Amino acid sequence: MNLILKKLQISSSLLPAALLSATLISTNLVTNTLFAESPTPINDPLLRAMRTELDREKTLLLPGMQKPYFVEYRLDDLTSYEAVANYGALTREEENHQRIVRVTVRIGDYAADSSSSRGDGTLELAPTDDNPEALRYALWIATDTAYKNALRAYSAKQAALKQFQSSQAQQDFAQVKPVVQVSPLVTLDLDRSEWKRRIVEASGLFASDPQVRPFAEHVQYSTANIRAIALNRYLVNTEGTTVRQGYTGYDGAISVGGQAADGMRLSRDNGTVAATAKELQSASAFRKRTLEDLKSFEELRNAPVVSADDYHGPVLFSGDASDDVLNRLFVPNIEADRPEMGTTARTTGAYSSSYKSRVLPEMLSVTDDPLQTKFDGKTLLGAYTIDDEGVPAQSVDIVVNGKLENFLIGREPVKDFSSSNGHGRAAAAQPPHSRAGVILVKASHPLSSNELNKRLLTMAKEQGRDVYAVETLGGELLPRLLYLVHPDGTRQLVRGAVFDELDNRSLRSDIVAVGNDPYVSNSLGPVPQTTIAPSMLFDDIGVKRATLEQQKLPYYAPPALSGK
Structure with a gap:
């Protein structure tokens, strides 16, 4: 700002x-x-x-x-x-x-x-x-x-x-x-002294906690931060609309990283995002998450590089990873931004010609319901009652049994959609555009986590090879925690991989099973959004070794740690 x-x-x-x-x-x-x-x-x-x-x-x-x-x-x-x-x-x-x-x-x-x-x-x-x-x-x-x-x-x-x-x-x-x-005005409600104490402690745990201190010299950066936003928005127009509404958002983040012995850059980025300060992680949970990130960073350093052999086959995505995939490949394409003058396309996204066509497996349906404020006891950041163009929010069935039935629309009509469905949203000081609120993915026949893993292992045995499971993703859908899964069920962490041909075709044709473990992803971006999706098993995703050139390790050793 x-x-x-x-x-x-x-x-x-x-x-x-x-x-x-x-x-x-x-x-x-x-x-x-x-x-x-x-x-x-x-x-x-x-x-x-x-x-x-x-x-x-x-x-x-x-x-x-x-x-x-x-x-x-x-x-x-x-x-x-x-x-x-x-x-x-x-x-x-x-x-x-x-x-x-x-x-x-x-x-x-x-x-x-x-x-x-x-x-x-x-x-x-x-x-x-x-x-x-x-x-x-x-x-x-x-x-x-x-x-x-x-x-x-x-x-x-x-x-x-x-x-x-x-x-x-x-x-x-x-x-x-x-x-x-x-609506009532919103204000920040954060114990700043306590959160400053937490982030200071978290950013120094690599050097102070006995569990991770033995490999502290491998940590090249350790950062923690707390961010809070309170936005009150006033809207009046010549149609007679008068609206005052607001939202708050909080984000406590941790980022640690460095290099493996071969120079590969690695990081673990994590955090806690909430609509209210009281829903942020407790001090003990925040500390525990930081220690887990430091330990998994060290595990990554020692993990083998993914095989150079071409792989196309089953990959199990956790709910966390599935949310990232949908936010990257699906959500922007159902937000109906109008194309430039003179074009016949319906929207600017990949689904501009997919109306009434199948874009997901028949087992999946997707709804955007900004009026849903809670899920499993957690406040949803993407919820709202009136959009930023003064239109009441509506629940929209976007995909029904795999078929694209609706787009998210603001007050700028597109072909086949002449009226707003309450999804005109705006970042601070920016014009409104069609944007998602609370995306909820549902499956007609979800499997338990145990059944989903059994399905993955069955595919591994049938194909007579190792398969993959991914827990978390980074920017550009890069796998951060990727595991090689052996047919006997054991897992091995690997690093240095990228996905090949993970695209809208994959969403439409390669998802063969879905879990019953919906994961809530609150995003405190320019326009707050929430995506709720379960684990998803893809049957044909490419995994290959990244081709990035490795950087030199530091020439000098880090400063000696104090005895504290």
Whole structure:
């Protein structure tokens, strides 16, 4: 968020003086009939200021220019905290609080307007106190700029559309009923002193705990951090929608790593993510997880490199690994981002031509239900009741018995989907896009963990060879903890592998069995999301040795450890 602040400061300083001094021309013309009446006044100074300024600017007009049919004000009030520890010492601690307004102005009408598939809107820093006059001034400046930008964009878009023979098939913006919802404000609730103590201890365990101290010299970095976010979002628009809602998120992370004797870089990254501070791991659990990561890092160092022989065969993915696979290969493709003008594709994803086609095995169905707030007693970060475009959240059956039946849609229609299903979501200060909330994968005939492992071993015996099981994945779906599974059931940790041809075809055709062990993965990304998926057994995945060049080991020995 500091980057956002810096960009806003730079962009404001570069605005022409004439633009900053330009005023919005008010007229006595009758307000556009699409504008809804303001809702009953609400006891919130920010919402009142936003509605007051919006009502004043309903009469936006420049001589000879079109009048907006839709104006939206969004204010993001973001508080963030982060503390970082390295090698047993606190190295950084910072807290930020800022407010940013995003003003969107649309010229034209719902069928064809000035919008772009990349997102629209003008940003302006807002006062961090509750001064209504200062907020209205920021809104005025941002609205003036957004209006002028929309006029230029509308003219350019109309000219561009003339290049195409067929007319635009879908509306640019879906009309919805206004909603009013004012939820309680959220705040950070973190015991900072306690968590600083925890991360300092965790980052120094490699050197202080007797269990891992014997191989402490192999650890080249040891980092722990705690991150917390509280976002209160205010939204008003000329349709009459007034929403105030927010969420909190917490992430306690651990990262340790170094090199094997042959120079291969290895790491273990882990953590605890929760919607509330009280749902983070306890101090003892956080310490235990750190020690387990340090031990598994040392096991990785001593593990053999995966065989150089080509392998295509069974691979069992844990629920943790399955979540990562789905978040990488499946979820982005059911979020219906609209393609550029002049294209006939339904969306920009790999499933743009897969509507009503099979994208998963018949045994699997997938639902996105943002209204589900808990699963197995755990609060779900991806849950919400109103999306970031003021549309009530809906449960959507995306895949039914393997067949793609729906996409996740915001207010930007795509082919065959003319209305929003409540999935327009936005990162702080960013425009909304179609995004997932709570993804839940269900199987018609799930197996127990014992049955799933027996199925894997049966395949190994039938094929007369070793097979694989993966517990955790890293970026780019790289296996972090990959085990060679022998036909007798014993397992051997290996390193240096990559998956080959793990893609959407694999999701559609290679999953042969699914567990009954759903794993909840909360993600505190720019847009909070939750994916809940079980273990999955693939029958034909390629595993091969990575071809990365190994780096030299450190020339110098690490500092001597103290006697503590």
